[in-house]
Amino acid sequence: MNDIILQLQDLHKKFDGTGVLNGVNLDIHRAEFITLLGSSGCGKTTTLRIIAGLEAPDQGRVILEGQDITDLEPNKRNVNTVFQNYALFPHMNVEDNVGYGLKIKKVPKAEIARRVGEMLKLVQLEEYGKRMPDQLSGGQRQRIAIARAVINEPRVLLLDEPLGALDLKLRRQMQLELKRLQKKLGITFIYITHDQEEAINMSDRIAVMNQGVLEQVGTPNEIYYRPRTSYVADFVGNANIFRKGAETFAIRTENVLLEGEGPCVHEAVVAEKSFAGGQLRILFTLSDGQKITASRFGIDADIQVGSRIKIGWLPEHAVPVIDDGQ
Numbered sequence: 001m002n003d004i005i006l007q008l009q010d011l012h013k014k015f016d017g018t019g020v021l022n023g024v025n026l027d028i029h030r031a032e033f034i035t036l037l038g039s040s041g042c043g044k045t046t047t048l049r050i051i052a053g054l055e056a057p058d059q060g061r062v063i064l065e066g067q068d069i070t071d072l073e074p075n076k077r078n079v080n081t082v083f084q085n086y087a088l089f090p091h092m093n094v095e096d097n098v099g100y101g102l103k104i105k106k107v108p109k110a111e112i113a114r115r116v117g118e119m120l121k122l123v124q125l126e127e128y129g130k131r132m133p134d135q136l137s138g139g140q141r142q143r144i145a146i147a148r149a150v151i152n153e154p155r156v157l158l159l160d161e162p163l164g165a166l167d168l169k170l171r172r173q174m175q176l177e178l179k180r181l182q183k184k185l186g187i188t189f190i191y192i193t194h195d196q197e198e199a200i201n202m203s204d205r206i207a208v209m210n211q212g213v214l215e216q217v218g219t220p221n222e223i224y225y226r227p228r229t230s231y232v233a234d235f236v237g238n239a240n241i242f243r244k245g246a247e248t249f250a251i252r253t254e255n256v257l258l259e260g261e262g263p264c265v266h267e268a269v270v271a272e273k274s275f276a277g278g279q280l281r282i283l284f285t286l287s288d289g290q291k292i293t294a295s296r297f298g299i300d301a302d303i304q305v306g307s308r309i310k311i312g313w314l315p316e317h318a319v320p321v322i323d324d325g326q
Helices: 043-053 092-106 107-121 138-150 168-185 196-202 221-223 230-235
Strands: 004-015 018-027 032-039 059-064 079-082 156-160 190-191 207-210 215-217 239-244 247-252 264-274 279-286 292-298 306-314
Touching: 004 043, 004 190, 004 279, 004 292, 018 043, 018 190, 018 215, 032 043, 043 079, 043 156, 043 190, 043 230, 079 138, 079 221, 092 107, 107 138, 107 168, 138 168, 138 292, 156 239, 168 190, 168 196, 168 230, 190 196, 207 221, 207 230, 215 221, 215 230, 230 247
Parallel strands: 032 190, 032 207, 079 156, 156 190
Antiparallel strands: 004 018, 004 059, 207 215, 239 247, 264 279, 264 306, 279 292
């Protein structure tokens, strides 16, 4: 049995003469959580809008379960979208918001009530049916938006940075919640984010986009430990890119060894230290002027700015990559 549910075939799109998508090809599996990851302007949201039918490609096809849906109107595709602002109806309570799609389809009231109850239980908000959207927290509104989208039983759910407006702690909680929901529902989730940590935490596969093309598609482990290009190595996690003659390789900052930790053969000067995201980052300058960053858990280390030490790395941590100038 073919487990491919959605195929993107050679998608191209220009806006005002500028290429936003430059030949996107991607097969997406049934019940898969796949993330389109990239910086602003890379083409990920345009790709999502083309799948949803909100944009038409200049070239290429969108195939859903073997059917060409490229030219179908959005409401005729078995695809639903959840946006960052959730787009709940402010004048409707939670139950009416969740059941709105079924009401439009003229589903009997008793059936709507039953299915709305099931959805609210699924998102663990069964006691909130009579509340209005402005009486909910950001995380609760996000879950209601999910419930409203999945009650229609779409084959594919598109999520356009739905956690972007949440604070960091709630965002991490909702990452786990979304993954739980996706596995329980068995629906294909196509998720958009620029946050590489979010992509790694949630995804079965990650598709890294850059300048309208897919740089690499793979599992989080493959993307992180075996990046194909210098862009992927630098964008997903933090890596040092070395260019030595014809060879380019990447070394993760956590794999840079400091004096006393292993084979350290490169003389370096400590240029600066900084703390972010639970990690200490130490910037070194090598004798040839190249900058190297090392990272460690913690807020400080017994290394002073301006001091000279030796650094290094194990051979297996130097990963060859295609140099795309990043």
